[in-house]
Amino acid sequence: MNSEALIAAWRDLRARRPPGEELSPTTTVTHYDEETGLELAVDAAGALHLLAPVAGAPNRELPPDYNGLRLRQARLGETECLDLQSPAAHEAMFAALCGQVIEAIHGEGRDPWAVAISIVRSWQSAWRPLRQPMSHREQIGLVGELLMLQVVWLPALGSDAVYLWSGPDKERHDFVSDQVHMEVKATTRSRHEHEISRVDQLIAPEGRRLLFASVQLEESTAGATSLATLIDAVIDDIRRDAAAIDGFMTRLNALNWSDEMRRSPDLVRFHIRDVQIFEVDEEFPSLPQDFQLPPGVLSIRYTISLANLPVLDPAEVLADISSLAYS
Incomplete structure (x- = not known):
């Protein structure tokens, strides 16, 4: 899925999220028409999610949060996942980042945690640091x-x-x-x-x-x-x-x-x-x-x-x- 397809999928999920549900139904990410096992979702706050199955916890420290860009360990049903998240206001940049993650995991067969941590760190210079708290x-x-x-x-x-x-x-x-x-x-x-x-x-x-x-x-x-x-x-x-x-x-x-x-x-x-x-x-x-x-x-x-x-x-x-x- 290219950036435009990822954005369209998140917007569709947002419209279909049932009232009161924390997370929308998920959509499976495809890569050159092949299902990848990765999923897209939108939460109750409107944040965008890319979820990738993992074998366990990461073996290195996760990158710090930057202006809403977050990497977390999560569960999707019975599946252990990494959860890459972003506010909807940054959907274009986040879609490009997710495109790199999808290509590295599915296209190149790399370890999901290693890929996500490396790519998020490399993109952090493009994300503004945490803002000062609102007064x-x-x-x-x-x-x-x-x-x-x-x-x-x-x-x-x-x-x-x-x-x-x-x-x-x-x-x-x-x-x-x-x-x-x-x-x-x-x-x-x-x-x-x-x-x-x-x-x-x-x-x-x-x-x-x-x-x-x-x-x-x-x-x-x-x-x-x-x-x-x-x-x-x-x-x-x-x-x-x-x-x-x-x-x-x-x-x-x-x-x-x-x-x-x-x-x-x-x-x-x-x-x-x-x-x-x-x-x-x-x-x-x-x-x-x-x-x-x-x-x-x-x-x-x-x-x-x-x-x-x-x-x-x-x-x-x-x-x-x-x-x-x-x-």
Whole structure:
């Protein structure tokens, strides 16, 4: 299988992975139309796998993980395997790497562990080292955006909502459509209070409606919500749309997310305390639309309180956003 065939097979497996299953059904790798005994799979987090039968554990140290590229010992049913893994965002590079592994194991008859270790080490210069862990502040903000994607935009529009998530693109608002924008702010404060960091952040373009989502979180080691759980939930919701998953993973990559965070003590867990959505209108606290920074002042930050503002009904918000699909 060439790189294009490997990528197509992973995308098909992703679409066919049963809900709730950790690993998709597997597809046998062919090499010049011969079955190799190697298998492809996709896991619940969207990561790509190449599994090769082995006689036992490796007799040398495995290479360190690099930005999601991992080599592990695993089992597939009753078979002992080596498990080569990569995030979906790197599928093109991973497919080329796997092509070398398949050729060396099946075409040249080399030992699977020796092949995988050697080739992974030789490719490590092409993979960026592990990223710095995401800060608390980054995780809190991204949790808010992914929560809104999961509970509002995906139910309303399906997998197309992924393309309206503009937070990773550093746009003015976190979700952008032709008719409705949404700005999302998450906080661990006990009140719906948020810091605004752009003069134009609470201004909608002409002819468009702006919603403001306020997410209250409580940080807790026993929390059921984290970036990892939200990412998995979104991937499960869009698992039948390979292009949407690719777009989603690419956006996460742009936000400094790495699958290494799943195993990191820096991953923060939360309880979701409250979610409220507001209309940004004349009553909403914001700077005047014609406000200009004084000469020499380059930026401004200010804090708003949403106490006593009317809250939108979630069902009405869903209905309004759903109507975008038919307008």
